[in-house]
Amino acid sequence: MSIRVGIVGISGFGGGEALRLIAAHPAFELVYAAGEGSAGSRLVERFPGVPAKLAGLLIEKWDPEALPPLDVLFASLPTGASAEALARVPETVKIVDIGGDHRYADGWAYGLADVWPEQIAGRSRIANPGCFPAATLNTLAPLLAHGLIAPGNIVIDAKTGISGAGRGGGDSRFGFAESNENLQPYGLLKHVHMPEIATTIERLSGGSADGLVFTPHLVPMTRGVLVTIYCRGSASTEQCLGAARAFYADRPFVRVTDRPPQTKWATGSNLSFVSYAADPARKLVIAMGVVDNLGKGAAGHAVQNANLICGLPETAGLDGAPVWP
Template sequence: MSMRVGIVGISGFGGGEALRLIAGHPSFELVYAAGESTAGSRLVERFPGVPAKLAGLVIEKWDPAKLPQLDVLFASLPTGASAEALARVSKDVKIVDIGGDHRHVEGWVYGLADVWPEKVEGQSRVANPGCFPAATLNALAPLLAGKLIEPGNIVVDAKTGISGAGRGGGDNKFGYAESNENLVPYGLLKHVHMPELATTIALLSGGAADGLVFTPHLVPMTRGVLVTIYCRGTATTAQCLDAARRFYDGRAFVRVTDTPPQTKWATGSNLSFVSYAADPERNLVIALGVVDNLGKGAAGQAVQNANLICGLPETAGLDGAPLWP
């Protein structure tokens, strides 16, 4: 069965990754692409390596009133740019919002697909998690659900590749000369993902995420997110690993590893790697999470969520191995 899908924001990194995944999807047929600066051009002009069957598709100017008949719309727009427009899309069209406007918003399901797929199945409005929350929450979920750590006073030290800033590059501040051999902390105390993290930690644990600290850093690589999370708890390393393996038993995309994960393990994939180290005598648990910020952190999880809402196998179009090296 073929489903008609569209992508708005196809010119950006998230939209381009969605294009790559949908082009090889066994059930999704891309029939609509929308952008702003690239409107009027063919896909092949923006993505020279696009499959021949999609090469002639013309990128439209984004207008929710002029959508063709679609089953699913992927929206990959900057935070603040999607809420008003997506509210005008027909209820008959299922939407996965890769941007940040609808996370934990009434009427939208928070699509943390590996943790609560049952909440996503059959829904029509899904808000994709951000890239940092995707890595952080997958690592924390087994510990919070198992009461192995305290939900308060969690410290998240995060590193991300430059593509997380989007194709616009944060007003072009992240060019090669500025980013190469440079390590940049940013968003201290006020990053846009803080409310999303705090709300989800509270939902997973049943307690408040008071004292949450989240500090992201930009590192000179294209893709990847690694989070090192410091928590309070008296569990052992073995208990943490066992809890995660039980929590994610049968889940296709989460890998629990004995050794600390590396960003390259996930490159180009929808995989999420988690690991743990604990010192009960110091009341310390360290959780580690790795994702590809454009994969599990954006388009990969978006396709996973679309599979769930459409009643398709969750792994459809997402079975490819990571890129290596």
């Protein structure tokens, strides 16, 4: 028996990736797609390579009160655009919100699926973590849970491919000619992802995340997030790797590697790579994490969360290897 799913925000990159993953999912059947810029088109007009079975599906104008019967709705709307609208979706429809409006909001579970799967199963409103938080928190969770690093004064130097900025209105800053061969720091000391990271660090550690620093950079590539995180702690590299291997022993999507991870290892997948390099003499731990910002950073994580809330195997539709090169 198939599970009826819908996507709102199909015109954006997160919605497009959700479409790709759902089209290949063994249990999900896409019956509804809505999008601002593409309403009135058939899916194949916007996604020329969409599987034939979905080619003719009409993209609707988004109206939360005019949905067809749905089991799960994936919402990939700009920040600020989903809170009010998703409140009007019927209770019977489970929602995974890929956008940022419901993270740590009342009534919503924070869907950090590799770390807290048990807090997700059985819920019907899931706030998907942001791309930087997903990479960061998967990397830090084992260290914080084992007390190997202090929760305060963590410095996160974060780098993302340009699809992380969203498809937007075609801001010329994200135009090819201006962003290719360019590397751009932005949002210093005030990025929107900081509260979600700080709250989770505190829940994982039981301590205060005071002094958290988060500096994002735009990298001239389409996909990929790498976080390089500087922490205080006296653990050795081997202790950190060991803690992570134990922490993720039964989790299917997190890979602990000896060498520093590269963004291309994750492209097109829901994988999360973590590694560590420590210098106990300096009480320094460098933690590194890689995800695909549209995979574990958005649609892949969302499908994983949907699998959990639907009682499906967590890896359903998500077991493809990354695309390389």
